[in-house]
Amino acid sequence: MAKHDTIRALLKRGVSEELAEKVADSGLTLGDLKGLTASELCKKISTSEEIAAEILQLAGSKPKKAITSETSLKSKIEQLEVPRSVKDALIKRLSEREFTPTQIERILRMTIEEYERIKIDPCEAVGIVAAQSIGEPGTQMTMRTFHYAGVAEIYVTLGLPRIIEIVDARKTPSTPMMVIKLNEEYRNDKTKAHALASRIEATYPSHLGDIVTLPDEMLIRIEIDESAMEKRGLGIDDLIEKIKGQGKFNADIDLDEDGKSINIRPKEYSYRSLLQLRGRLTSTNPSSGILIAGIKDITRVVIRHEGDEYTLYTEGSALKDVIRIEGVDGARTRTNNINEIENVLGIEAARNAIINEMVNTLGEQGLNVDIRHLMLVADMMTVDGEVKQIGRHGIAGEKASILSRAAFEVTVSHLLDASLYGYVDELKGVTENVIVGQPIKLGTGDVELVAKPYGKVVD
């Protein structure tokens, strides 16, 4: 401790760091230095006499008011017990302008005072406050599906249904969508962006030409639209290949004489099989359709020129497949499917995705909710390392207290289980204590200070 002080004192007086350390290491303090001569000192710290003399001279001088150099200010700020964001803001602001040392002192002091003032109190029931802060504006939210901001072609669920979807931790959102950013090579090139889009968008036979049914010939003909094929970079052989590649396809497939259409003939000569065949060929449904190109789950891609780059908006989401595609900037690409994010990028990313989705949804509705509340909800949903629902099958259903669970939902079966397995309710939470009628261990109820009565006690 004393050593540290000595170094600091010497530094303040302009002694170099190396030398100050040497002096301190030899067990000397500032007071000792005053009684020493240069020669004595140089022996003790094994330096030349000149340097020792210089140290003594400096040690005898008055300390400089403050360390004003950029780096020491920075380290000073770093030592403050304030959050990262405040430190960064301080460093930025204080380097923008010249301040006198006293001003800096004052600013730092006031910052600390201010932080102490605005710090959350211990025992504060932050959970309830968060729940109320998110739940209360729920009544003000709309219930409809809207167009995605700016992209008229894509519908997304917003408002209350979206928020509920998020806290329900659904496996797939009702309107999955992605915003795909492109890497440097692709983002400014319109043709490349379009090519990429057609590689992502799910393509079915009906996108590539007219599908004509000729019942009298027992034939289905795909009259190929060449421009559509070209746009997607597909050749007619690819198409035949893909259709053939579909197993369980009891039909003969061959190219028409004109070379511009494909004839498909069911092997079984019946009207029913013809209709079935047509059904499969015309389907654009991810489960039954024949995927020719693109990613199954992405049903539509819209290209927009935003700022100075091309961005793809998609209906449907397939993060894992999309970020692997050449040309996609995986770091900036987003999806609104939190489950996918959890699987592909991990729980921390899922936590951030929950926060982002909620911030965006609430912000879109013009509602102002502090991000700290949303963080708490997201953290609570993800503490266990997997995204858990807020509700019966998640957090509320896994709570330690039987009474609390019984008071939430499915009362009777919780009680029956509890008795069979001999569970014990420790009465630590809110509901349990309300039920048994005693003070709640939260907020003012959690303070274990007891005032000792003094003087005459009148009952």
Add this chain to the structure above:
Amino acid sequence: MIAHPKRIDSIKFGLLSPKEIRKMSVTKIITPDTYDDDGFPIEMGLMDQRLGVIDPGLRCKTCGGRPGECPGHFGHIELVAPVVHVGYARLIRKILRSVCRSCKRVLLEKKDQDHFSAQIKEHQREGQPIDEILKEVFKRAMAVNVCPHCGEEQLKIFFESPTTYEEGEHKLMPADIRARLEQIPDKDLPVIGINPKQVRPEWMILTVLPVPPVTARPSITLESGQRSEDDLTHKLVDIIRINQRFQENREAGAPQLIIEDLWELLQYHVTTYIDNEVSGIPPARHRSGRPLKTLSQRLKGKEGRFRGSLSGKRVNFSARTVISPDPNLSINEVGIPQRIAEEMTITENVTDRNFKAMVELIKRGRNYPSANYVRRLDGKRVKVTSTNFEELAEQLQVGWKIERQLRDGDIVLFNRQPSLHRMSIMAHRVRVMPGKTFRLNPAVCPPYNADFDGDEMNLHVLQNEEARAEARILMDVEENILSPRFGGPVIGGIHDHISGLYLLTRSGTRFDENDVLELLRHSRITDLIEPSFGEGDKPYWSGKDIFSMILPEGFNATFEAEICHNCEVCLKERCEHDAYVVIENGRLLRGTIDERAIGAFKGKIIDRITKEYGPDRARRFIDDATSLAIRAITRLGFSFGIDDEDIPPSAQKQIQASIIATEEQVAQLVDAYDNNELEPLPGRSVEETLELRIMQELGRVRDAAGAIAGEYLGMDNTAVAMALSGARGSMMNLTQMAGCVGQQSVRGARITRGYEGRTLPHFERGDLGAAAHGFVKSSYKKGLSPTEFFFHAIGGREGLVDTAVRTSQSGYFQRRLINALQDIEVKYDGTVRETRGMIVQFEYGEDGVDPSRGDYGKSINIDRIIELATCGDD
């Protein structure tokens, strides 16, 4: 004395063994009848007086307590044959399938069994749920066909809901099942989650049925003098009857078939006694046909024991009535009708220090500020009446307690449902006044979400000093000006407060001394500031001067007002709309005060004062601002009527013209569509494109109509002033009143449903035009045509349905959120944890900042600090 209330440390759950049931029973119940002919309870009947008493005047034969004192005591019924407890029926099935039919061991290899037992033990120690492990255990054990212990082949066990079990072809009676469960060795129980020291699985088959005390199933006497028994009693009667018949038949050696039938009947009654909503069997019904409310139904659901009686309780010392506004009250006051104040009491200890005052209070007899009851040293409570008050005043001594009536300055809690956030319950100070409604300052309406169209509110009188202290420190209105939701004010001016201050502070107002004094009459201003101008030697103050007088000393703020036009280049101080507010050193120099300055949710000035001068000063400011606003609006005059929507005929013509032009455009679009000439938008079908384009056009014309109307309605129009200053309404409302109502929609699209091919018979089939699909070209003022009116009603209905659905959805959403997060707390080390001590966050919100103290979501406003720290130096 400081009370140390005893705390229940924990509650342990368990199954009752037959032995325990008999041990705790005070009597065996054998007769199905309740009362004899004289109306006395029959011994060993369901109303046996040893089970407790409910009739006044009687004493419990077990504990000697009177009704209310005696908690009641359990009895028991010896069941002739064992029956299955329905709640465990499915679990019994699982256990039967996982246990060897011969050696009764769990069908798992020793290795697996040890592995699972260890896992269960570990989870239980950590307080983690074991459901998943048990699922796996049963899954594995049920798949085994040959017992690994004795080599016996297992037969398939069929189960039919609710309580029938068959093994192969053979029916398993409850007695067989019980015998099998009894033989499961203790060492095999932990692997199925059961602790043999506490519970034996055969207890899931009932042989003895506990009979709840009469206090849990009180009978009520009807007006006719007839007794009406509780549903549970009815059910117990059924059980005893069948039990008796069963026994008689068995003793008489009845055929097996009859015995089985009776057994099944007994099972049915016991099943419905426990749960009357089991699928697979008809619910037991009352004579009237109403299903009986038995044990499970008592606990379940919103009105059940848990949610209805235990989580929410009825309280004393509360009042409820209609609310009405009183702008002369401070925001932390509440006006209480004298009649309510007379009824509600606060218990006060008589001490040396207040003795005199207390005597005086009693001496007032039945005249308002008085006391209703006194409690003497022996604990006896005496009512203060007009005949005994003098006597009581005489007797009064230190140590008595008196229940005095509510009076001015007492702290009460005030609440409006739905209590969606903590500001829905706040502490107010009492102001007793004539009238029959609760009065409150309209500035506190926003946090309660109250209005005065018949809303009622609740009031609770605090009964002890701790509660009052807590209420004063944490729940006072001024402590809740800033919302923890977003760190801004939720209390502030609304409606006329904003209009009033807008009128007062816009440029060009001047007031002489008399006016100024009148306007500021309600505030505690003692000195007027320097007048802005004078005429001769008569001084005049501007509205801005007057507003400045209620600002705190040295207050600084600069911001854009609500009326800001968002010009491309902000002229700042030289704003031509006077929308750039500059307050320096407590003086409003420029700008107009409106919603952005003093409004609830947006009020910048309120926000700054609360954060810099503290809640008390903020309260005073809101009080002063609102009363100044009301006085100003009264003084300056403000009205709005139908003629305020008048626009000149030329404007009307203009609007008409643009509507007609748009209608033509729509017709053109439709034509283009009919002729297949419409070019679809990318990714859209032609039909969708047409709809989108039509909607666009019609939306545009509504805005155009609004713009034309707006040209003639300037800031001197009160409706415009209200809309732009943020007091009430919007320009859209005005557009609809003066210009054109616009397109009505259902689910965001034009109205299409109705008759075949058309919305109404007034139109041609297939008409795609504007009018046929819900475009309302009239204005509200002009009036709607019949078809327009109908479409408007359709659109309006959608809004109503939406609101109704939303409230129920968001209610459940909030209940789930609260339930999931309610136990989370910040600990002294700054971490955020739940009840088990598991850390949820290491630092609250990543920076440990309280959202209601921070600066609108940010932690510290460094610029403000730098400004404050350096202002003296330059």
